[in-house]
Amino acid sequence: xxxxxxxxxxxxxxxxxxxxxxxxxxxxxxDRCSRLHNRPTISPTLxxxxxxxxxxxxxxxxxxxxxxxxxxxxxEHFEDFYEDIFEELSKFGEIETLNICxxxxxHMIGNVYVQFKEEDQxxxxxxxxxxxxxxxxxxxxxxxxVTDFREATCRQYEENNCNRGGYCNFMHVKMIGRELRRxxxxxxxxxxxxxRSRSRSVSPPQYYHRRDKERERDHDRRDHRGRxxxxxxxxxxxxxxxxxxxxxxxxxxxxxxxxxxxRRARIEQWNREREEKGQ
Ligand SMILES: [Zn+2]
Ligand SMILES: [Zn+2]
Numbered sequence: 691x692x693x694x695x696x697x698x699x700x701x702x703x704x705x706x707x708x709x710x711x712x713x714x715x716x717x718x719x720x721d722r723c724s725r726l727h728n729r730p731t732i733s734p735t736l737x738x739x740x741x742x743x744x745x746x747x748x749x750x751x752x753x754x755x756x757x758x759x760x761x762x763x764x765x766e767h768f769e770d771f772y773e774d775i776f777e778e779l780s781k782f783g784e785i786e787t788l789n790i791c792x793x794x795x796x797h798m799i800g801n802v803y804v805q806f807k808e809e810d811q812x813x814x815x816x817x818x819x820x821x822x823x824x825x826x827x828x829x830x831x832x833x834x835x836v837t838d839f840r841e842a843t844c845r846q847y848e849e850n851n852c853n854r855g856g857y858c859n860f861m862h863v864k865m866i867g868r869e870l871r872r873x874x875x876x877x878x879x880x881x882x883x884x885x886r887s888r889s890r891s892v893s894p895p896q897y898y899h900r901r902d903k904e905r906e907r908d909h910d911r912r913d914h915r916g917r918x919x920x921x922x923x924x925x926x927x928x929x930x931x932x933x934x935x936x937x938x939x940x941x942x943x944x945x946x947x948x949x950x951x952x953r954r955a956r957i958e959q960w961n962r963e964r965e966e967k968g969q
Pocket of ligand 2: 852859
């Protein structure tokens with residue numbers, strides 16, 4: 691019996707625990723859900739609810755005045771945010787995964803998931819974020835049960851064919867460009883390659899790197915959500931990304947991004963807002 695319960699924990703068959711909360715760390719029923727949301731008291735993963743405010747919040751691709759926004763501008767806005775939050779969170783420890791949802795439903799819109807290497811790093815970050823504001827809104831942080839982002843992520847979205855759109859209940863993880871990924875996660879590559887295989891057992895290694903291997907292994911195998919392995923468009927892109935990873939001679943060809951000075955100024959602003967609110 692106990693074995694049976696363990697095998698169905700957090701699945702559709704589990705009538706007690708909510709499978710959505712367990713797998714994705716967010717459920718559209720929120721506190722009114724008929725099944726249990728077991729909030730972890732400690733976890734390497736934090737969720738910062740609804741933190742990213744997209745410029746096209748009301749209708750995707752369109753601003754508040756109804757004018758279309760250049761997709762490149764939307765991406766730039768997103769990457770500025772991604773870099774801000776990465777730099778801020780990385781003060782507390784090595785970031786394994788930083789995922790920001792592109793979903794539109796209230797319980798997932800703008801959610802930021804950060805998985806640290808260690809639980810105590812997540813705890814320190816959560817403590818430091820308590821009472822802080824970003825862009826004038828309080829940061830709502832919590833430990834998240836998600837440790838395996840492959841289970842939480844919508845593969846159809848990655849393949850550009852999720853027919854549930856923004857209201858899908860699986861994570862639609864917004865992608866950052868290769869340059870930014872290399873800039874942010876590249877700092878870990880050498881160190882983590884050495885330590886990883888022997889010391890890591892609980893939380894999975896950095897998601898995007900591992901996913902390539904998973905895809906190779908999953909080749910020709912489909913699961914219930916129609917995942918595909920092998921050489922799809924995204925897989926190929928990541929493969930190329932990984933090969934170039936660590937190359938130091940190559941200069942960035944992307945347009946000049948906002949300088950780190952401006953970014954630091956914005957982070958200062960976070961702290962000022964915190965003081966002004968008397969937290
Ligand atoms: Zn639920
Ligand atoms: Zn989806």
